[in-house]
Amino acid sequence: MPKIALAAGVLNQIPLDWKGNQARIISLIQEAQQKQAGILCLPELCLTGYGCEDQFLSAYTSEKAWESLLQILPHTQHILVWLGLPVFFEGKLYNVAACLANRKLIALIPKQHLANDGVHYETRWFNPWPAQKRSFISTSLGDIPIGDYRIQAGGISIGIEICQDAWEGENRPAHALAKRGVSVLCSPTASHFAFAKSKTRQRLSIEGSEIIQGAYVFANLLGNESGRTIFDGDAYIVQEGQIVAESQRFSFKDSQLILAAVDVKGETNTAEDLLSADVEWPVLNQIYPSFEAASWEYAENIKEEEFARAVSLGLWDYVRKSHSFGWVISLSGGADSSAITTLCYLAIQLAYKELGWKGIQEKMNYIPWINGLSSEKDFIARMLTTAYQGTENSSDQTRASAKALAECIGTTHYDWNIDVLVQEYRGIIEHAIGRTLSWEKDDITLQNVQARLRSPSVWMLANINNALLLATSNRSEASVGYATMDGDTSGSISPIAGIDKTFIRQWLIWMEKSGLDGTLRMSGLSHVNSLEPSAELRPLTSKQVDEEDLMPYPILNAIERWAFYDKLSPALCLQNLIQEYGSHFTEEQLTGFCSRFFRLWARNQWKRERYAPGFHVDDYSLDPKSWLRFPILSAGLEKDIKP
Structure with missing residues (x-):
């Protein structure tokens, strides 16, 4: 049996970032070569980015991806690499994994099953490739095989199934490939984060290796690639049902590489679906470190851990990829704005822990003041701005809650009153309609004007700081419209719009009492955790409570x-x-x-x-x-x- 080093590469890419995506791919290939990897699996559509949306329909996108492929090709000496790109063939667009080996393009293998549920709309752009169909495509490199092929290299047979392919049960390509003698199966993937979903991907990887009785290499994208979806960055190398290497999810680095040396079954036969790649596996003279999951993966409160790490990474990527200088939050002292403020703080803390101050400066080198800071504390104060905007209907408790959290974190915090603005607008309308507004007749009007008048001031702060204003509505409020348009919905992104209010309150208590990995706790949340959710838009004597309104x-x-x-x-x-x-x-x-x-x-x-x-x-x-x-x-x- 040949002994070979298998590698799975995780990448944090950006849609249509030709130069950046290409550079990150080449860097990971070079790292794999230095570590004597024989086969490297990279994520699905990593050349273009998975989230190109309708830009996939533009021929320009495929053309640029092909140009990138040609520039990467010379960097593949003595290694076999799988990477993803869109390819037009016979008037249809396909999601393809390209096999590059020893500076040659061996084959283009398209995805057979397309994801078309939930956040996925792949059938809008791509076509499924029929199993067992094989052909040739005319390219600048000559006629290249395209279709349901296997690759034979260094005495072993290698197959591919792309993301959704592995979710198809008895129809997944692994079953047919097992019958055709494959002993290594690679799975380039772009599978977004959702609670506990990584366990399913892990199970599918294990099952894939068991089906072929060989090795399975799984590689996913990482981070907030295109705005809404966040990728875990999980990668697995499995041998005959046993995970021998896995990545640490939600990394703040551009890439991550895991490797494992495995014994695989050899094959020397020939068949029409078997393409030969001229590559010899490196002689292994090093022992690879143990690539294991982080300790928090086994925590009792895994949902809370995943939420904190996924959204923090999402916020971090969003701010840097939009070239913004930080975040601005209207901090009411309530659960939603406190959760978002905490998540921004965690983004900085987790980035600092993994990248160090120098790494942060490199990531944020577009910010003109970044190199003038001397400490993490100064960085937090510049990156994170909060404002409590009180009215006569605001309580001392929420003001104290906002202040305590801001002081605990170290944000640049403001506290001002907007009653003068409320009265000015109220006076204008009362004069125009010829009557006085009252809570009995104009309840919604008088509530909404307060919420809306909080928006212009924080937008000004966001503009002054070249920062992102974060909206503070959650999913429970969105379902019943319990939010003021152009008020608490104002912002560039709404970090907690995908999660319910009950979980937010539960998570805040967990962050105060336990914290990330049992260590990173937030004592400044004690005030908000003692409050009952209230919009505080009616007079305090009414004792307004969200759950009574709804x-x-x-x-x-x-x-x-x-x-x-x-x-x-x-x-x-x-x-x-x-x-x-x-x-x-x-x-x-x-x-x-x-x-x-x-x-x-x-x-x-x-x-x-x-x-x-x-x-x-x-x-x-x-x-x-x-x-x-x-x-x-x-x-x-x-x-x-x-x-």
Whole structure:
């Protein structure tokens, strides 16, 4: 049996960043060569970036990707490399893994099964390649094999299945490739983060190696590539069902490489689907370090750990890839804005831990003041700006909560009152309509004007600092429109729009009491964790509480999931509600909750259409641009609930 070093490379790429993507790929190839890797698997569509959206339909994108491929080719001496790009063939576009070996392009192997659910729209751009179909494509390098091929190199047979291919059960290519004698199977992937999804990818990798009774090499993308989706950056090398190397997820580095030396079955036969690559495996004279998962992967609160690390990395990548100089947050002292402020702080802390101060300066070298700072503390104060914008309806408790968190983190924090602006606008309208506004007649009007008047000031801070303004709405609020357009929805990105309010509150308590990896705790969250969620837009004497305005958040979240993940009718949602909560609420109350949810859902689609882009972190979302489309005008689903 030949002994060979297999390598999986993780890459943090940017759509259409030809120079940068190419440089990161070449750097990883060179690292793999230095470490005597024989086969290197890189992620799906890593030449272009996975998130090119409709730019895939432009011939220019494929042409530029091909130019990059030609420039990478000379760097593949003494190694076999898989990397992904889009290729037009016979008038159709395919998602292809290119096999490069010893400075030659051996084959282009297209994806057979396309992801077309959730955040995926691959069939909009690509075509599935039929199994067993093989042909040739005319290129600047001559006629190149394209199709369902195997590669024979150094005495072993190598196959490929690209991302979704591995999720197809009995139809996954691994089964057919096993019958055709493959002993190494590579899986270039672009599989986005969602809670616990990495365990499924890990299981599919193990199953793939068991199917072929050989070695499986899995490589995923890393980081916030194109705005909404975050990639874990997980990579696995599996031999006959045993993981022998894996990456550490959510790295803040540009790339990560894992390697393992394995014994694989040899093959010397010939067949029409078997292409020969002229490459000899390096003689191994080094022992590879142990590539193992981070300790937090085994934590009891894995969901909280994943949320913190995924969103922190998403925020970090978003700020640097947009060439912004930091973040601005309207810090109300409530749960949502406190969570976002904490996540920004964690982004800096995790980056500093992994990259060091010098590494941060290199990443952020576009910021003119970055080299003038002398400490991490100064960096936090420049990067993160918070503002408490009180009114006569704001409480001392929320002001204290905002101040405590800002001081704990070290943000540049402001505290001002906007009552003069509220009264000015109120006076203008009262003069125009010829009457005084009152809470009895104009409740929503008087609430919304406060929320909206908080927006211009923080936008000014964002403009002054060349920073990103972060919107503070969560998924629970989005489902029922419990947010003020051009108020708390203002921002360049909405970091927690993909997660529910109940989890946010739970996560904040965990961050205060336990923290990341049991060490990075946030004592400054003690104030917010003692408060009941309130918009604080009505007079304090009214004792406004979110759940009294709406319904208990666990009930809201349950209806939302049943309706839009499980796709149940309003009547079935109500039936489930009565079964689950009937011992705590009357049937009349539950009917009211359900009717209110669907009435507010249907009338507020226009708000969801206007929300700032949010991160996809759960197994579903309400984002109409990437997951859930709903008519802006509809009859109102509450009518389907019979009292």
